[in-house]
Amino acid sequence: MMQAPQTIERRRRGLMLILSSPSGAGKTTLSRLLLEHMPHLQMSVSVTTRQRRPSEISGRDYHFIDRDEFDRYVANDDLLEHAEVYGNFYGTPKTPVMKALASGMDVLFDIDWQGTQQMMRKARPDLVTIFILPPSMAELERRLRTRAQDSADVVAKRMAKAHDDVSHWREYDYILVNDDIEASLVSVRAILTAERLKRERQTSLPDFVAALQAERPPSD
Ligand SMILES: Nc1ncnc2c1ncn2[C@@H]1O[C@H](COP(=O)(O)OP(=O)(O)OP(=O)(O)O)[C@@H](O)[C@H]1O
Numbered sequence: 313m314m315q316a317p318q319t320i321e322r323r324r325r326g327l328m329l330i331l332s333s334p335s336g337a338g339k340t341t342l343s344r345l346l347l348e349h350m351p352h353l354q355m356s357v358s359v360t361t362r363q364r365r366p367s368e369i370s371g372r373d374y375h376f377i378d379r380d381e382f383d384r385y386v387a388n389d390d391l392l393e394h395a396e397v398y399g400n401f402y403g404t405p406k407t408p409v410m411k412a413l414a415s416g417m418d419v420l421f422d423i424d425w426q427g428t429q430q431m432m433r434k435a436r437p438d439l440v441t442i443f444i445l446p447p448s449m450a451e452l453e454r455r456l457r458t459r460a461q462d463s464a465d466v467v468a469k470r471m472a473k474a475h476d477d478v479s480h481w482r483e484y485d486y487i488l489v490n491d492d493i494e495a496s497l498v499s500v501r502a503i504l505t506a507e508r509l510k511r512e513r514q515t516s517l518p519d520f521v522a523a524l525q526a527e528r529p530p531s532d
């Protein structure tokens with residue numbers, strides 16, 4: 313006897329949503345808003361050798377580690393991807409991501425284009441990638457300066473890499489110009505909602521449709 317459709321558990325394969333951009337375009341701001349507004353979404357907290365910024369909280373924004381510990385992560389194959397970005401090392405710990413996906417959560421990543429390329433080679437069907445562009449390079453620099461979390465040297469170093477970062481925009485599924493943060497949030501929520509509905513991610517659909525088709529047609 314087939315189950316009635318409404319009693320079939322609606323299962324979905326978790327997805328990994330990647331945000332990349334030149335430094336300062338708004339990934340962190342957008343990620344925080346997205347996590348507030350979208351249920352079943354968990355942030356991947358990276359490890360980094362970078363110095364903690366005054367506003368950052370260890371374990372929430374990053375796991376701040378030294379170079380020896382970073383090298384141990386790499387040697388033990390504990391990172392899904394890793395890269396040197398703007399002179400520091402960053403990587404995505406594997407275990408929390410695997411656990412989150414196994415528990416039915418989607419996972420959000422704030423990683424650069426190098427990390428995205430590595431993830432593409434490993435898990436392309438489960439990835440949704442978004443590249444965020446600033447409205448202008450002048451506005452990007454203004455945002456980095458007014459964030460007031462990095463020295464003038466660091467801002468200059470990041471601005472010097474911005475053109476190279478932007479050149480990777482074609483490697484992403486979706487491109488967003490982050491002019492207005494609320495409009496950007498609406499766009500990212502729409503992307504995530506649509507991607508969650510993709511046929512191949514709804515793993516219980518065959519059972520659900522079989523049960524629908526097994527229902528008797530209504531009698532006259
Ligand atoms: N749409 C926007 N309009 C104006 N300011 C913005 C907008 N989006 C983000 N900002 C501001 O720009 C600054 C940089 O944003 P954020 O830290 O989110 O960038 P990021 O891409 O995460 O940078 P990084 O790559 O260095 O981590 C912050 O001060 C943030 O408040």
Ligand SMILES: Nc1nc2c(ncn2[C@@H]2O[C@H](COP(=O)(O)O)[C@@H](O)[C@H]2O)c(=O)[nH]1
Nearest residue numbers: 358394395397402403404422423424426427
């Ligand atoms: N490949 C990876 N890139 C990462 C990771 N975590 C962060 N990042 C990227 O680094 C830069 C700089 O970040 P910041 O916090 O120092 O401003 C930015 O582009 C991030 O997206 C990671 O685990 N892997």
